[in-house]
Amino acid sequence: MNPLKPKTPLPSVATENWDDWKWHMRNRIRNEADLCAYLDPTDQEKEAIEATKGVFQWSVTPYYASLMDATDTACPIRRQVIPLPEEMQFDSIGLEDPLEEVAHSPVKNLIHNYPDRVAFCVTSQCAIYCRYCLRKRMVGEAEFMMRKNELREAIAYIAAHSEIKDVLLTGGDPLTLGDAHIEWLLSELSAIDHLEIIRIGSRMPVKLPQRITSDLCNILSRYHPVWLNTHFNHPNELTPEAGKAIDSLLRAGVPVGNQTVLLKGINDTTETMRELCQGLVKMRIRPYYLYQAQLIGGTAHLRTSIETGMQIMRELQGHLTGFAIPKYVLDTPYGKVPLTRDYVMGRNEEGVVIKTTRGDVWVEANEAPATGALPSV
Template identity: 45%
Template sequence: MPSILDVQTIEKNREELFSRTNWFDSTSQLQNRVKGEDLDKYFLLTDSEKKGIAETIRLNVSATPYYLKLSDPFDPQCPIRRMIVPDSSESVLSVEESSDPLHEERLSPVRGLTHMYPNRVLLFSNHSCSVYCRHCMRGRKVSSPKERMEKEDLESAFDYIRTHSEIEDVVISGGDPLNLSNARIDWILGELSSIPHVKICRLGTRNPVTLPFRITKELCSIIESHNNDSLSVFCNTQFNHPKECTPEAKEAILRLLKSGVSVGNQSVLLKGINDSGEIMLELHKKLLEMRVRAYYLYDPELIPGSRGFRTPLQKGVEIVSYMRGKIAGMGIPQFVNDLPGGGGKITLSPNWYLGYFPDTRQHAFRSAVTGKVHFSFEPSGSEYESFYHILNEQEWEKLIADSTSR
């Protein structure tokens, strides 16, 4: 049990941090970010956390006062705290881990640009984030000043895009691209708008979650000015837990929506934080209330020091299965694995399809809502029967029996 003095000191330190921050000003929030060496002022740290802070092999530590306020200073299992504060698992490099498991650097023709898919590229716009999340899959780059993208680096990336007419879709990530100045964001979007074959731009930002005050009217006006007939701008953010769904976050999302930007959510499945159907269902219900549609649920990447976050592959399948029938389809994310080695994303889902019985031309399915077996017919003369899992007569009779016994 913490002593009364410890509790009072930490509460006082938090009050002082919050009071000296001009709360609704994003610059003040960034100026008052809490670094690793100061975490003991705002959390009653465990031995595991002290070891993690001292010996982490991950990225630097930093959190805005806004996001830190969402955390519990006295509960080591607080989900927000676990995304802010390292623990001892971050000091261990497992044999299966890699600093670049997706081979983004191997697939980088010019600095800061990854060309994995034929018609899409990922632009690493900057190295800075408002909060350095402990599960960040780009820890090799994020928070490192050596990875700063200068204007000439970005110009080289744009030159590459201009000379590759197959590129239609540009994902701007980082770091957090919305940590850039308004002028730099305006320039980047303007450059993309000037490339005739680029039709889609996707902004990958966690600022609606960690620094919602950055989503200002001025910023949204800039985005809206480039969201036009020649370029369609989308935004994907990352809410991982219901505690992140605050009124301030909702206000930031509504500003983006009013600028004509569709907002989707890409959660990361994190052990002990959101790895249950109940938490994911609550999160995505709150997101729909905020008018954010579900997009992806990521299986954690095999990055250094990440053993404390990784879950069994089946866990994501179970969560998606649990959510089906309890929320509208637009609130259910696709569970994806971004394949190591640069294989791209694949979706993993519960197997509701049970198989096909050629004699009756019927498919068998298991209902996600009732659990009952249902049947549907294949068109006569179909040339696709060989593509289906063929049920033998014994399997078919059992399914028939199951369908009538419930």
């Protein structure tokens, strides 16, 4: 599936600590000195780590850091989590809340954009902070943490709206919460008669697979139907530890899908995407979505042209079994839109013109490629 060998604890870390997800959370890399235990950061990385202090959150679990190539500054693991100076260069199209989630929040941290489903940001905490995160405005910030009374208010809103059939627990990362907290949430939501599906969005199987314990799986198995979507972006993340975590979830009856973000210099080639999708299916994970990276401020260096993604999707056809091919989508304030020629109309002077599933027209600011640009409209 991939050439990675099983990860072993660093010489100074006891196996019982390495296997303990709480140890990893307590010992996250948060500064340059911590990072030097894994690699020698470049001058650019040092500059960016310092510059982002107080602006964007930054931390990496020891497990995820152990996947980095210390000799390759373009390592796809490294580029997802270590800041670069470009992150502090805010282009004119970068936004804080590109999906207008705040406008769709009837109560704190509950996003009701689709008629029959809600996204419930139950925590603002993550084990690592990805540099391209959609919610950089809120992750790791104390003001977006949810107190018990605020969680109850959101649950009461769901209970009062019988049109809601599906709730996505997100954040932050819901699996940073303790087992008792997770079980309380699942129990409260499962008691709502009109709620049919509970989904969990978590990157823990990728960045800290030790979190998927037998105790957690036993809890999840008591509240079916529970689905989990995780977030592998590169084949190098498909480690034996990740495979073990996924196997545990599946054995607990939790179906697992994957949502990948298309990222420049990380996974924006057909070869990389094909290897990722093949590896996911071998792990029994369904490739679900390939997301166009959002217009978050400070992420221009990670965004590709929409044409790049469309070309990758064309080249995957016929080279992967059908269910191994994700759906390439753009998330907009009007909801998700498939990035196919049925919806992508072309380009104008502002960006890519897209017809949404609701019939609205959305123009996504997006730099055109040097060759192969969409036709003008």
